[in-house]
Amino acid sequence: MSATVVKQKPKTGLNIRxxxxxxxxxxxxxxxxPLIYLDNAATSQKPNQVIDSIxxxxxxxxxxxxxxxxxxxxxxxxxxxxxxxxxxxxxxAGDSRQVVFVKNAxxxxxxxxxxxxxTNIKKGDEILxxxxxxxxxxxxxxxxxxxxxxxxxxxPIDERGQLQMSKDKxxxxxxxxxxxxAFTHVSNVLGTINPVxxxxxxxxxxxxxxxxxxxxxxxVPHMTVSIQSINPDFYVFTGHKMLGPxxxxxxxxxxxxxxxxDPFLSGGEMILEVxxxxxxxxxxxxxxxxxxPNIAGVIGLGAAIDYLSGIGMKNVRxxxxxxxxxxxxxxxxxxxxxxxxxxxxxxxxxxxxxxxVNEKGKVAIHPHDLxxxxxxxxxxxxxxxxxxxxxxxxxxxxxxxxxxxxIYNTKxxxxxxxxxIEKAKKIFRL
Amino acid sequence: MIEDLLYREELLEVFQNPKNRGxxxxxxxxxxxxxxxxxxxVTLQIKxxxxxxxxxxxxxxxxxxxxxxxxxxxAENIEGKNLEQxxxxxxxxxxxxxxxxxxxxxxxxxxxxxxxxxxxIKQNGSKS
Numbered sequence: 001m002s003a004t005v006v007k008q009k010p011k012t013g014l015n016i017r018x019x020x021x022x023x024x025x026x027x028x029x030x031x032x033x034p035l036i037y038l039d040n041a042a043t044s045q046k047p048n049q050v051i052d053s054i055x056x057x058x059x060x061x062x063x064x065x066x067x068x069x070x071x072x073x074x075x076x077x078x079x080x081x082x083x084x085x086x087x088x089x090x091x092x093a094g095d096s097r098q099v100v101f102v103k104n105a106x107x108x109x110x111x112x113x114x115x116x117x118x119t120n121i122k123k124g125d126e127i128l129x130x131x132x133x134x135x136x137x138x139x140x141x142x143x144x145x146x147x148x149x150x151x152x153x154x155x156p157i158d159e160r161g162q163l164q165m166s167k168d169k170x171x172x173x174x175x176x177x178x179x180x181x182a183f184t185h186v187s188n189v190l191g192t193i194n195p196v197x198x199x200x201x202x203x204x205x206x207x208x209x210x211x212x213x214x215x216x217x218x219x220v221p222h223m224t225v226s227i228q229s230i231n232p233d234f235y236v237f238t239g240h241k242m243l244g245p246x247x248x249x250x251x252x253x254x255x256x257x258x259x260x261x262d263p264f265l266s267g268g269e270m271i272l273e274v275x276x277x278x279x280x281x282x283x284x285x286x287x288x289x290x291x292x293p294n295i296a297g298v299i300g301l302g303a304a305i306d307y308l309s310g311i312g313m314k315n316v317r318x319x320x321x322x323x324x325x326x327x328x329x330x331x332x333x334x335x336x337x338x339x340x341x342x343x344x345x346x347x348x349x350x351x352x353x354x355x356x357v358n359e360k361g362k363v364a365i366h367p368h369d370l371x372x373x374x375x376x377x378x379x380x381x382x383x384x385x386x387x388x389x390x391x392x393x394x395x396x397x398x399x400x401x402x403x404x405x406x407i408y409n410t411k412x413x414x415x416x417x418x419x420x421i422e423k424a425k426k427i428f429r430l
Numbered sequence: 431m432i433e434d435l436l437y438r439e440e441l442l443e444v445f446q447n448p449k450n451r452g453x454x455x456x457x458x459x460x461x462x463x464x465x466x467x468x469x470x471x472v473t474l475q476i477k478x479x480x481x482x483x484x485x486x487x488x489x490x491x492x493x494x495x496x497x498x499x500x501x502x503x504x505a506e507n508i509e510g511k512n513l514e515q516x517x518x519x520x521x522x523x524x525x526x527x528x529x530x531x532x533x534x535x536x537x538x539x540x541x542x543x544x545x546x547x548x549x550x551i552k553q554n555g556s557k558s
Contacts, residue, residue: 365495366493368536368539369494427437427442429442
């Protein structure tokens with residue numbers, strides 16, 4: 001039984017009390033108070049079903065994959081490859097050979113920058129990013145363009161954190177030199193859900209040769225994502241934000257691209273034939289999975305997908321939307337509090353960043369101070385620049401506090417958050 | 431309670447009305463550091479007397495209450511001290527000055543000003 005009482009029944013009809021009972025960590029007390037975990041955009045908590053799947057692998061069929069012909073190895077390989085199929089189906093990717101397991105979304109982007117970027121981007125070429133990217137979708141491209149003498153360009157955002165991409169604005173940014181456009185599906189700071197399908201088709205109309213990479217780290221855990229409908233060239237996300245374990249992420253890439261791309265890491269597993277002087281590469285996707293992979297992590301991710309599919313991604317999205325609407329309403333009642341990102345919950349995921357400001361609009365309680373005080377009430381939030389320092393500059397703030405929801409959060413928890421924010425204001429004499 | 435430790439009255443007073451916040455023209459020593467965790471930024475400027483004694487020390491920047499109050503208290507504390515004494519300052523001296531015992535995650539906030547100070551006085555050898 002989790003400590004927080006669920007009074008209001010959510011509109012989705014989901015039994016949140018039952019869901020909460022699957023997450024053992026929700027029984028924890030923090031400084032004597034029930035844990036209220038509102039840092040899901042950083043990482044999600046894990047249900048028993050995921051934890052048990054990992055334990056089960058290590059206890060009952062631990063073996064290396066794709067190697068032995070013994071029973072354990074066959075069982076481990078079967079479970080590992082079954083997870084690949086689950087991932088492909090979950091994001092409607094079609095052929096599961098287009099799903100490469102990596103360590104996290106950051107590694108997936110680095111893989112593309114290294115294996116695809118170094119071969120296909122030349123001096124003078126352009127990579128188009130946005131002003132709302134996480135450092136993981138910025139720094140690898142900075143390194144690449146600096147190395148190759150290429151150039152970065154950025155799609156700006158408006159004051160409510162939405163990409164400014166009317167047709168004529170985009171026309172100026174997407175040129176014949178644009179080789180890649182890389183952008184986030186959902187902003188980890190603003191919560192903005194970008195209209196990815198429309199963006200992809202607009203880019204292709206302007207430059208059919210430009211490749212498109214989407215960072216789905218904040219999207220796949222929280223809403224239905226269909227790769228075949230969005231039609232990107234690359235799509236990346238991570239397992240630990242979607243109830244899965246840390247250390248496992250996914251790169252989706254179109255088959256014809258993966259086949260042409262050079263390997264990223266090399267060694268065992270990724271080879272077909274090795275001679276003393278040269279080697280040939282394994283078939284996709286294994287060409288990109290050098291060395292013993294994170295077998296337990298991949299199996300755990302499969303269990304997380306089973307869990308989420310059981311709830312239904314439409315319900316996950318609806319539940320979070322309901323919480324976001326409630327949170328935006330309640331936060332709006334707090335004096336001296338400003339929120340960032342779109343006002344319309346239809347256009348934002350379950351992420352709300354905010355600050356307590358003074359009458360001049362300057363940050364009055366630094367988000368780290370706020371987070372420390374919230375923590376003393378058992379409320380876990382994120383504070384800081386959220387790995388998006390250029391975005392903080394655009395918003396003209398040093399940092400922000402952030403709350404982010406998942407299926408186990410409740411409106412009652414938001415009420416406790418609001419009380420804790422008022423307490424922080426009192427401590428800071430505001 | 432943690433917040434009582436972290437946000438004791440005197441510290442908040444220093445944060446909200448810092449004595450040594452500001453900038454000076456032509457400082458003898460200057461350094462700026464940032465804490466990538468918080469985005470805290472502290473710049474420290476020092477005017478020396480006879481090349482050895484701190485005549486005036488001021489800080490500027492932005493960040494959490496702990497980092498900014500700590501910078502103000504440290505700047506105030508080193509005025510009148512000679513560089514040899516300042517070189518010997520340790521983490522515990524700063525924590526005693528600030529009067530708190532922060533959680534591991536917040537320790538960097540409290541000690542950022544000491545790092546900036548050490549960075550600033552490093553320049554002394556190269557300048558003179």
